[in-house]
């Protein structure tokens with residue numbers, strides 16, 4: 001029995017891994033000329049570095065499990081430091097203890113000089129979904145929202161708290177209850193999780209896609225954009241390749257692991273309700289500028305976040321050579337700056353030279369000086385991150401219901417229930433399991 005997986009990002013790879021490991025005959029059809037989607041290695045100076053995602057949440061098992069399953073556990077490492085700062089009010093200020101930006105200690109917050117809580121309100125948590133901004137600003141004021149919560153969410157979703165859904169993006173904040181400050185203090189005091197929060201791979205997490213693709217029983221076809229999927233009497237027919245030379249591929253089942261706009265087009269005929277809901281999911285575009293330098297900045301933390309209210313060019317920076325031992329071991333300084341949030345497309349219309357110069361000027365201002373880079377590379381990520389706007393979980397429920405009614409069709413990826421690598425791996429593996437459990441494919 002044959003299954004086609006549309007899209008060779010981590011969600012598609014995880015689905016394919018699960019299917020192939022269970023004995024199915026799997027083909028991944030990837031539209032671009034490389035696997036991995038938002039995971040990508042590239043050269044900067046004489047180094048090979050991650051130009052997309054670079055770390056994996058270690059407090060969830062799915063990422064680490066897949067790394068171990070494909071034999072990369074020997075390369076697994078944890079960051080040397082994850083101490084982050086906020087660049088605001090003219091300087092880098094160590095981030096105080098928070099729960100997704102909700103301060104857990106007002107004395108520490110005051111000492112940081114980042115934000116003030118003037119007149120906190122204790123208000124019930126609404127049953128319906130609201131925006132993160134509505135929820136936080138009415139309880140703790142704009143300053144905490146603008147200078148703590150907004151930059152944190154900007155880092156994960158490249159989005160804006162005015163639009164992002166409380167339930168989908170920050171359920172930990174909703175779970176703090178009516179008194180956010182007391183809830184955050186209690187949550188931090190009760191935090192029992194131990195061990196490192198993040199993990200990476202020596203040589204970069206961009207090695208994971210190729211390792212997964214080496215799973216026996218798994219075929220990969222690059223430059224194979226899927227243009228249509230059509231139901232046949234006993235399975236599915238895919239139209240694949242350039243418009244000038246479309247080929248057909250017949251399979252028993254399909255996992256659509258492409259981002260929402262492509263998924264919406266592909267399933268419009270067979271799951272119209274899902275397609276309609278998918279089409280409503282917006283994406284933010286961004287760019288990562290990676291600099292290699294010979295001298296380190298006078299800064300010891302892993303990096304910093306920038307509140308949008310401060311009007312800077314960059315939204316965050318990571319000093320990879322402080323964060324990862326394997327990068328430090330190269331003897332070079334490596335800094336990644338990220339640029340672009342939802343609705344800031346004009347920023348990304350600058351050419352690479354302007355983006356490199358704009359981000360470097362911010363880094364120099366934040367660090368109080370920085371040597372001339374040996375090399376810099378701009379990696380643009382169009383359609384980088386899905387925006388979980390208010391009502392997202394209802395849209396996902398609609399998509400899941402609609403797709404579940406179609407035999408032999410599954411969807412997975414960052415558009416649904418989490419954008420982080422462990423979440424998309426979970427999404428891919430769950431989609432594969434549903435196909436296997438339904439007996440659609442006789443693996």
Ligand SMILES: Cc1cc2nc3c(=O)[nH]c(=O)nc-3n(C[C@H](O)[C@H](O)[C@H](O)COP(=O)(O)OP(=O)(O)OC[C@H]3O[C@@H](n4cnc5c(N)ncnc54)[C@H](O)[C@@H]3O)c2cc1C
Pocket residue numbers: 006007008009010011012029030031032035036037038039051052053054055056057224225226227257258259262286288381384385412413414415419420421422424
């Ligand atoms: C710059 C950046 C940094 C990030 N950093 C981190 C991080 O450090 N840690 C973390 O956990 N997460 C990070 N994320 C988020 C995470 O990397 C992504 O959410 C996740 O990798 C998305 O996986 P995916 O498989 O759902 O989608 P994608 O990676 O987007 O893969 C989808 C694939 O489908 C292909 N495709 C699309 N249409 C078609 C079609 N019609 N036919 C065939 N193929 C098609 C695309 O070419 C692509 O390869 C980052 C994201 C970005 C953009």
